[in-house]
Amino acid sequence: MKKTYTITGMTCDGCANTVKRLLSKVAGVKEANVSLAEKTAEVTHDDVPLSALKIALRGFPYEIVDRE
Ligand SMILES: [Cu+2]
Numbered sequence: 507m508k509k510t511y512t513i514t515g516m517t518c519d520g521c522a523n524t525v526k527r528l529l530s531k532v533a534g535v536k537e538a539n540v541s542l543a544e545k546t547a548e549v550t551h552d553d554v555p556l557s558a559l560k561i562a563l564r565g566f567p568y569e570i571v572d573r574e
Pocket residue numbers: 516517518519520521522
């Protein structure tokens with residue numbers, strides 16, 4: 507499935523690249539595309555729970571949340 511989440515805490519392209527890299531490493535994630543301008547991440551994955559994506563960003567100044 508492909509799902510779009512909100513990412514908080516990103517301030518520059520480096521942040522966006524870091525979030526993309528961290529999310530891409532999660533088991534079950536096929537692709538992650540991050541938009542700094544929209545503060546979103548579009549993640550293609552096999553039913554990876556949001557909690558697993560949150561854990562991937564733990565220790566970094568970013569948070570992934572469901573899009574309102
Ligand atoms: Cu940054």
